[in-house]
Amino acid sequence: MNEVNHPQTPSEQPSVDPQHKHVAAGDSLSKIAALLKNYDGQDKRPIPPLEQWDPQFCGSMNLTVKANGEWWHEGSKINRERLIRLFSTVLWREDDGQYYLKTPVEKLLIEVEDAPLLVTRIEKVCTDGKDYLTCITQTDDVVVIDEQHPVFLREYAGEIRPYINVRWNLDALIHRNAFYHLLNEGEFLEQDGQTVVKFSSGDFEFCLNSEALAE
Structure with a gap:
């Protein structure tokens, strides 16, 4: 279920090398989607326990969350709302302000122009x-x-x-x-x-x- 703050009633981050690798184009999003589907066993939108995961940093991917809220991948706007909802569950921000998609096995650097x-x-x-x-x-x-x-x-x-x-x-x-x-x-x-x-x-x-x- 979605994370809701109900009303009340009476790691040390590895530095990003300028030459760090970029994730291969094409199958990166589908790979993450498959990992998340396997994580909860069905195609729904839970909030995974990201604070408990300590995956390996695997480089960056060409994914940008625009200042107007649009998600773009490899120069194309993502129009599948279900996909955006799924990826938003694994958004993670480190203390240095960098944003990632974080799964149990990998952490991928993405760009966020303003708020994610x-x-x-x-x-x-x-x-x-x-x-x-x-x-x-x-x-x-x-x-x-x-x-x-x-x-x-x-x-x-x-x-x-x-x-x-x-x-x-x-x-x-x-x-x-x-x-x-x-x-x-x-x-x-x-x-x-x-x-x-x-x-x-x-x-x-x-x-x-x-x-x-x-x-």
Whole structure:
């Protein structure tokens, strides 16, 4: 099942040699897909225990997660959503900021332009009489906005963008349409001479600077 942070109720990384090898073209994605299918015995989307795996670094592959959330392999966009969902379960980020596809037997370096995941929907759910805001990614991760998973802003390519941490140290960009939906759930206030948007998710409250978002 997908990793969800439910609401609460009352290695040392080998350095990458500039001459490191590239994985052979063509069968690299299908090989990883076969490994994952064998791992759980069926074609579904669990989150494997990546933190328990210590595979050998096997080089890089020509796979890029674009800043707009698209996945490209060897110069071609991957249009099979089921394949993207499958590979997103083995996304791994090291402390040095490098991203990998990590299986029990190998770890392959990939490129991520901005964030590796993309929030496409914001939904409100009610549990025990409290309303919670949830972020749902294009790869079916569900994250409840709370103290451990706050929405935050950072700059990318001269633009202030909203994000949320999904799992481990993987962040998701909140798509513009989803963020507009989130803004509709907020309250605009004046605070210290600035306009901010205040949100509530369960007992957790947070504010975002609306002027920064307008830049």
